Amino acid sequence: MFSAAPGRLIPSPYRSLFADRTFRRLMPVFALSDLGDGMTVVAVAWLAFTLGPDGGQGTLAGVAVAAYVLPGALGALILGRWMGRLPARRLLVTDSVLRAVLLGAVPLAHMAGLLTPAVYVGLLGASSLLHAWGKAGKHTLFAPLLPDDQRLAANSMLSTSLWSATIVGPALAGLFMEAVSPAWIIGLDAATFAVLALQTGRTALPQSSVPPATGGTRRGLIILRRQPELLGLLLVTWVFNLAFGPVKIALPLFVSDNLAAGTGLLGAYWAAFGIGAVIGALALGAAKRLPLWPAMLGIIAGHGIGMLPFTLTDTAFPSLIGFAFAGLVYGPYSALSFTLIQDRAPADSLTTVTAARSAVLLTASPLGAALGGFLLDRTNAPAVLVGCGALMLLTVPTSIAALKLYGNHRRRPQPPHLPTEQARHIA
Known part of the structure; x- marks a missing residue:
């Protein structure tokens, strides 16, 4: 009786959605990666302020934020001939591995004293090159797996995860940066992408009957x-x-x-x-x-x-x-x-x-x-x-x-x- 009551408080579209084993396995790592990105929104600009020369911190912060976003559009346009042939899961795993490696290099370079502004912007830009494809794979992954009447609930959960991360992520980043360099916050985001790649790669997904065009x-x-x-x-x-x-x-x-x-x-x-x-x-x-x-x-x-x-x-x-x-x-x-x-x-x-x-x-x-x-x-x-x-x-x-x-x-x-x-x- 007691255990059944909370289930009644959850709308039926969400109950049926989380009844799907694949969604239950992947949604938590999606949320973890979103939280890492939420923290990195603050850390990217803050680290740029510490790396920039006197009088040029603002410019470097703007360039760093742009480098963390805009190359994704370039990658979507110039790499479509090759990336468009990959299934959704491989797109997501490939993007996650790239971001895990390159963002993970930021704290390592910082610790070794090699993180110059040019190296920093280069790592951020290269890490975002496939991100449009990764997001496409993320939103496409569930489309063939869920009935049509569950797609809206699944997309709503993905949106809720992103919006929750924009609230919690910056607050957590502020707390962590009281104790560690913002470079390690970026490294923590890299770790969340590594977990996302690992969990997505090892989750069994039904083969799509429609090959990518x-x-x-x-x-x-x-x-x-x-x-x-x-x-x-x-x-x-x-x-x-x-x-x-x-x-x-x-x-x-x-x-x-x-x-x-x-x-x-x-x-x-x-x-x-x-x-x-x-x-x-x-x-x-x-x-x-x-x-x-x-x-x-x-x-x-x-x-x-x-x-x-x-x-x-x-x-x-x-x-x-x-x-x-x-x-x-x-x-x-x-x-x-x-x-x-x-x-x-x-x-x-x-x-x-x-x-x-x-x-x-x-x-x-x-x-x-x-x-x-x-x-x-x-x-x-x-x-x-x-x-x-x-x-x-x-x-x-x-x-x-x-x-x-x-x-x-x-x-x-x-x-x-x-x-x-x-x-x-x-x-």
Whole structure:
């Protein structure tokens, strides 16, 4: 009786999901790796500050953070011919081994006195070269193993793990860096990737009946271009990420200049956003059926509304509540978009489509951050933050109009002179 009660508190989609042995074995190591990445977000920049020359610490920190992210887009584009042929598990293991080795070299080089800024940036950049493929393999791994009605719950768990890591990881990194160098935090992240590679490699997975298609990232981009729904999702998500990019630059200035507060309040903003995102992602996974496009556009609109209280600068409370609400509605977005891709993309091209999507999206947030810095020099932080929300709100009616136009095109009757098979294909 007592042991049965907690099970009733867990929504049935999650109960059936964790009944799958493969998911039970892999989800904990996914969460461990996410936690390691959450800690490394802080450690990468902090170690750069200690390595950079006087007056150049900020520049080195920016270069290091970019090196830890952007080469993944390059790897997705130039290595697609070879990586796209690998099954999802091998992609994930290959990326995890590469990151374990190269990130693990950071504390060793630091201990040996060989960690110069050039070596540091080189190790970070090389470690991220296959990461778009690794993420594609991670999100593709469960697609052929789980029933269609469990995909949304699985993607929600992956999103929840990422959002939880963004809350807990930086806090743990701050505690650890009181005792050890940030280089060892990066080494700890390397250890989590080693565990991920080992556990994924030794977990028995059913052989997929659909071999990976040839063509690499180029094929993925072609599929995205030829399928209006997937292309629309990519464009909407790119604009959404672009609109969120300036927030990372403008929010610290809003806290320091407009509210005359310190880093404690800035951390409270991001903690509120992250906690809201975790709750939102978990709540989504409990939903058995959900109209994907209306839900995603509703998320973008809700996020935009959550940014509007930044017009009020007399107190932090309205904008803090608004930012928490923005996180609450933003949390499910990744799970919904990946579920739509899994439903619409050809099974043999799922990894290449996901990798191509990651390569394109990796450009949005840095461009948005650069745009935010340009605007901050010409206006103020509240205007930039509210402008981000306004752009999100503007995205919604534009997307609805495009979807209606596409729907009307599909309902248009076929010309009678077309052969029957060709008419069916166009419809």
